[in-house]
Amino acid sequence: MAKKQDKKHADSASDKAILDFGKAQNYTPAPESTGHIRLKKQYELFINGTWVKPSKGVYFDSVSPSTEQVLARVAEAGAEDVDKAVKAARKAYTEVWSKMPARERGKYIFRIARIIQERARELAVIESMDGGKPIRESRDVDVPLAANHFFYYAGWADKLEYAFPGKTPESLGVAGQIIPWNFPLLMAAWKIAPALACGNTVVLKPAETTSLTALKLAEIIEESGLPAGVVNIVTGAGATGAAIVNHPDIDKIAFTGSTEVGKIIQKAIAGTGKKLTLELGGKAANIIFEDAALDQAVEGIVNGIFFNQGHVCCAGSRLFVQEGVAEKVIRKLTDRMASLIVGDPLDKNTDVGAINSAEQLKKIQEYLKIGVAEGAEIYQPTCSIPTKGNFCKPTLFLHASQSHRIVQEEIFGPVLAIQTFRTVEEVIEKANNTPYGLSAGVWTDKGSKIFNLTSKLKAGVVWANTYNKFDPTAPFGGYRESGFGREGGLHGLLPYLKLS
Ligand code: ADP
Numbered sequence: 001m002a003k004k005q006d007k008k009h010a011d012s013a014s015d016k017a018i019l020d021f022g023k024a025q026n027y028t029p030a031p032e033s034t035g036h037i038r039l040k041k042q043y044e045l046f047i048n049g050t051w052v053k054p055s056k057g058v059y060f061d062s063v064s065p066s067t068e069q070v071l072a073r074v075a076e077a078g079a080e081d082v083d084k085a086v087k088a089a090r091k092a093y094t095e096v097w098s099k100m101p102a103r104e105r106g107k108y109i110f111r112i113a114r115i116i117q118e119r120a121r122e123l124a125v126i127e128s129m130d131g132g133k134p135i136r137e138s139r140d141v142d143v144p145l146a147a148n149h150f151f152y153y154a155g156w157a158d159k160l161e162y163a164f165p166g167k168t169p170e171s172l173g174v175a176g177q178i179i180p181w182n183f184p185l186l187m188a189a190w191k192i193a194p195a196l197a198c199g200n201t202v203v204l205k206p207a208e209t210t211s212l213t214a215l216k217l218a219e220i221i222e223e224s225g226l227p228a229g230v231v232n233i234v235t236g237a238g239a240t241g242a243a244i245v246n247h248p249d250i251d252k253i254a255f256t257g258s259t260e261v262g263k264i265i266q267k268a269i270a271g272t273g274k275k276l277t278l279e280l281g282g283k284a285a286n287i288i289f290e291d292a293a294l295d296q297a298v299e300g301i302v303n304g305i306f307f308n309q310g311h312v313c314c315a316g317s318r319l320f321v322q323e324g325v326a327e328k329v330i331r332k333l334t335d336r337m338a339s340l341i342v343g344d345p346l347d348k349n350t351d352v353g354a355i356n357s358a359e360q361l362k363k364i365q366e367y368l369k370i371g372v373a374e375g376a377e378i379y380q381p382t383c384s385i386p387t388k389g390n391f392c393k394p395t396l397f398l399h400a401s402q403s404h405r406i407v408q409e410e411i412f413g414p415v416l417a418i419q420t421f422r423t424v425e426e427v428i429e430k431a432n433n434t435p436y437g438l439s440a441g442v443w444t445d446k447g448s449k450i451f452n453l454t455s456k457l458k459a460g461v462v463w464a465n466t467y468n469k470f471d472p473t474a475p476f477g478g479y480r481e482s483g484f485g486r487e488g489g490l491h492g493l494l495p496y497l498k499l500s
Contacts, residue, residue, distance in 0.1 A: 027341070030348040032135045037125055039212065042073040045081055045235065046218035048088035049228025055080045060237075062211055065132035066345050066354035066389040074211045077234035082203065082243040085232035089174040089201040090249055092229030097201050098171055100227075106157030109196050111224040113150030116143065116189075119220065123185060123213055128345040130212040131184055132354030132390065135346050137308055145470055146189035149488075152472035153193035156493060160198065163490050167499040171199030172275060173251035175496065176244040178265075179214075180257045181207035181356050182311040182412075188214050190487045191254050192231060198496035200252070201230045203244055207257075208237040209357050242268070250274060254495065256313070259410075259436075259481050277485025277495045279313065279477055281410040282438030284459065285431035286316035286467065287421075290324045292443035296465065298332045301416070304441060304467040306340060306352055306394040310364075310414040313482070314439035316467055318407055319418045320427050326420045330398065337394050338381040352414055355390040364392050364413030371397045371406040376417065402433055410436070424452065432458045438478035441467045460486075 042059065044051040054075040061070045077085070097105065116123065120143045127138035160169040175195045179187035184206055195202050206214035218233045234240060238261070245253055245268050252275040255265050259280040269276055286304055288297045304316030321329045345353035355361040372378055376397040385391040392413055400407050400417035407417045421427040431440060440459040442450055450464045460478040463469060470476070475491035477483065485495050 027349045029344070031344060032125055032128070032139075032346045032348060034125055034129065034346065037122060037129070039072050039126070043075060043211070043215045043235070045075050045077050045085070046215070046221075046231075046233040047081070047085045048092075048232065049222065052081070052084070054078065060208065062130055062209070064129050064389075065209075065356055065358075066129075066386070068389055071130055072212060074215070074235045077205075077236040077240045077243070079243040082234055082240060082247060085203045085234050086174060086176075086244075086247050086249050088229035089203050089232055092227055093171075093173055093201040096227045097230050098199050102158035102160070102199070105196065105199065106154045108224055108226050109150055109154035109157060109193060112220060112226070113147045113154060115220045115223055116147040116150060116217075119216070120144070120147070123216060125346065126216060127185055127213050128353065131181060131210045132345050132356050133308055133311070134350040134353040135348055136350070137353075141470075142183055142186045145472070146185045149186075149189040149193045149472045153197040153492075156194075156490075157197040160493065160497070163493055164497075164499055169198070169493075169497045169499055172496060172498060173200060174249060175200045175202050175252045175254060176247065176250040177202060177204040177254045178241045178244060178257065179204065179206055181210040182308070182313070184210035185213040185217060187256055188217055190492075191256075194487070194492045195254075195496050196230065198493055200496050203232045203234060203250070205234050205236060205241050205244055208235070211235045245269060252276070252496065254485075255279070262483060275495065277477075277487070278483035279485070279487065280438075280481060280483040281436055282313045282315070282478065282482050283318060283408070283410055283434045283436045284314055284316045284439045284441065285318045285320055285434075285457070286441040287320045287427055287431060287443065287453070288322065288325065288329055289442075289444040289446075289449060290322045291445040292325075293445070293465070294325060294329060294332060297443035298329060298336055300441065300443065300465075300467040301333065302336050302340070305416045306337070306414045309352055309355055309392070311356060311412060312468065314461065314468065315412070316439075316441050317411060317416060318431070319416055320421050320430060321418060322427075323420045323422050330418065333396065334379055334381075337379075337396065338383070340381065340383065340394055342383055342385045342391055342393060344386070352394055355392050355413065358390055360412065361390040361392060364411055364415065367406055367409070367411045367413070367415060368395060371400070371404065371415075371417070374404045374406065376400045376404060376406060402430060408434065424449070428453065428456045432456075435481040436478065437480040438482035439463070
């Protein structure tokens with residue numbers, strides 16, 4: 001009886017939702033203001049608590065992917081600059097940070113969290129200007145989560161012995177951290193907060209297309225009074241990252257980025273004794289069973305692949321729908337896609353912002369051609385997209401098959417490939433048929449089905465009846481070609497500690 005009522009409720013809610021969504025396209029623009037943003041024309045390297053010019057005098061532009069405006073010039077760190085940063089981090093480790101009582105370390109981390117909160121609006125706007133993600137995402141997800149990671153790990157700083165009872169936790173030394181462009185501030189927080197809580201010092205490199213919020217974080221770190229050299233931020237591209245990886249005085253490398261670069265890093269440090277964590281690509285399966293709350297599931301699918309332009313390693317880019325509801329789900333999905341607003345990342349109504357770089361947009365467009373050539377049926381809503389900047393319509397591929405490249409390879413764009421299934425065994429096999437293993441989503445009314453699938457899906461994170469939910473207390477990470485090691489939660493302390 002209860003089930004019947006639920007179903008009825010779901011259907012009527014869906015009809016209403018379609019009507020409401022239809023209006024969304026007519027919203028008056030509601031752009032977030034940028035008048036309060038203070039960006040320097042040129043950013044130097046943050047080494048040993050001060051701003052240092054790059055030794056070779058080379059700079060590169062940080063360009064807005066939506067307006068194509070140059071937002072600032074950013075220093076490119078060479079191997080000599082990386083060496084300076086590592087030396088500063090080592091000195092700060094031996095002379096100050098490793099000797100400081102843990103509760104004092106915690107206070108600094110707590111202070112960083114508070115300042116992030118105080119400057120949340122500024123950080124969110126810069127994140128959207130520099131990276132292209134909708135302000136709704138940077139304001140409601142990236143920045144609050146970044147602050148919460150610092151708060152959470154500030155709490156662990158003086159409680160490490162309780163985290164690992166019977167063991168003696170010790171810091172490692174200097175951590176080299178390399179992050180990607182999809183969650184620039186959040187990834188910096190994921191990496192810096194646990195490293196500091198465990199008593200390590202840091203040399204961090206943001207991605208070359210999104211350096212600005214990491215540089216703002218450097219300003220925040222300066223403001224917090226953190227001792228000089230405890231966190232050093234060096235900007236640059238792959239060569240700067242490689243200089244960190246290959247520096248002999250680094251004790252640990254934490255990398256988030258492509259599987260291709262992850263493999264290069266793993267080879268480079270093999271035999272050096274450096275500790276390593278890798279968070280790499282993904283090709284997540286989102287699975288909808290016939291008994292699922294379909295409207296909720298469709299909203300979760302849209303959130304999982306379109307809201308962040310698919311720029312998420314754990315993006316639900318493969319959708320498996322049980323045959324009996326496939327037609328209905330596809331109709332609901334295409335209706336919902338037709339209402340998505342693609343455009344100005346700073347507009348509070350925007351659902352799908354700008355693709356992070358022209359290079360990434362080209363890669364996504366290549367995959368759209370590949371999908372069509374492979375025989376999948378393409379669907380894109382008729383919505384308009386800005387003529388300037390890097391934009392891509394949300395795209396659905398129907399009749400995709402396991403062997404298609406659009407199903408096997410990570411696209412990192414707002415592109416969803418749909419397949420159908422009949423049985424639980426079939427969908428488990430199909431979902432696991434990928435070299436990756438980062439995340440998955442299951443949508444069903446039955447708890448037993450969820451438990452069955454979570455134990456059989458080869459993915460580090462499985463969300464049930466939700467998607468892309470993050471919390472500082474929950475560990476995140478993958479296996480197989482998605483990498484190893486966990487970030488977040490108590491598990492996120494382990495990569496930054498020696499336990500004896
Ligand atoms: P994406 O494809 O998402 O841009 P990458 O793996 O190319 O991912 O980049 C992720 C991060 O790794 C960026 O900060 C980038 O500058 C850095 N990077 C790229 N190549 C190397 C390398 N060979 N060694 C170390 N870091 C690198």
